[in-house]
Amino acid sequence: MKKMLFAVAAATIAAAASAAYPDKPITVVVPFAAGGPTDKVARDLAEALRKQLNNTTIVIENVGGAGGTLGAAKVAKAAPDGYTLLVHHIGMATSPALYRNLPYKTLDDFEYVGLVNEVPMTLIGRPDLPANNFAELRKWLEANKGRINLANAGLGAASHLCGVLFQQSLGIDMTTVPYKGTAPAMTDLLGGQVDIMCDQTTNTTGQIESGKVKAYAVTTTKRLTAPALAKLPTLDESGVKGFNVTIWHGVYAPRGTPKPVLETLNAALRKALKDPDFIKREEALGAVVVHDARNNPADHKKFVEAEINKWGPIIKAAGQYAD
Structure with missing residues (x-):
């Protein structure tokens, strides 16, 4: 009771x-x-x-x-x-x-x-990277195996996961450079200390819009509609078939x-x-x-x-x- x-x-x-x-x-x-x-x-x-x-x-x-x-x-x-x-x-x-x-x-x-x-995520590169589109980037990656620095915001971060899948999809090993957060990773990308990064549009759209980074593709199966991103091709249509990462x-x-x-x-x-x-x-x-x-x-x-x-x-x- x-x-x-x-x-x-x-x-x-x-x-x-x-x-x-x-x-x-x-x-x-x-x-x-x-x-x-x-x-x-x-x-x-x-x-x-x-x-x-x-x-x-x-x-x-x-x-x-x-x-x-x-x-x-x-x-x-x-x-x-x-x-x-x-x-x-x-x-x-x-x-x-x-x-x-x-x-x-x-x-x-x-x-x-x-x-x-x-x-969605975007594949971006340092501002002085020689490649101007994804086809040129892929050739550059092939030609520079062993010397590519791929930035991310740390183990388990969205940029890390996208980078892992990107390397597997291309069959190209890259030197992964982990940072303690997205901000320092982006800072070094802007400064040319690292070559490429795959990160969320919430973090990259402003940099792409201002022309501070080179943008190569988006990670969705369909193109995006945001003004700064609408012209970017998908990785899937660029030849990395089946690539689809959404955070x-x-x-x-x-x-x-x-x-x-x-x-x-x-x-x-x-x-x-x-x-x-x-x-x-x-x-x-x-x-x-x-x-x-x-x-x-x-x-x-x-x-x-x-x-x-x-x-x-x-x-x-x-x-x-x-x-």
Whole structure:
């Protein structure tokens, strides 16, 4: 009888807390450095979400390191009350293969709130690279085997994953140069210290538009419509058949977050994804806001599981792991 009364009381308290949600600031953890592609998406999304959550303050906390796993681990261990959330990219699906000692279980330690967007990637080069189009770049890569420096933002970063697949697709080994974030990688590319990089349009569109880098192709199967990117061919049409890499972002909460809170968050997310200002900002960067079944928590989780199965063999074939 006492156990039953305790259970009823606990359920009543949880329901009351959920009904009041949110009644204090929400922290959104971004598992990468400020200024990077995921950070940009998270900050734009936070503004759109704030409007749907009674103008509740949403604080962005950048917890970078270990390819995004430190920030994700922090959220996995946070109190499951809806006040600590995670905005993460495809690294949610690739970390299980990249890290032998991952401090959380991707499919078990989080509640899935919904998918946000899909971000194409672009293949870019230093401004003084001799090649002016992809055909010329491919010849240059063939002629300079063993001397090519391929930059990325660190193990597990979107640029790292794209670079791995690009090397495998061309059958050309390159010297991978990892950085602690996208910003320093881009700085060295602009300065000519590295040769090429494959990175998200959210980070490269401005550089392409200003002519500070050479742009060769996009990683989607169809050309993009953003003004600065519309003339770029796809890698698939350029001869790298079947090449298709899209970086997506999703929202997650700690496992055990009350269902009413998750329902509130999902409803707010769905409305935020229809916010004209948010859509406009994303489209300007070449990103596509998701409006399909993956906005649903269950389908979001199924999608991540499918991505785990897709990227696992690719990463294992490359033999690039971390402890």
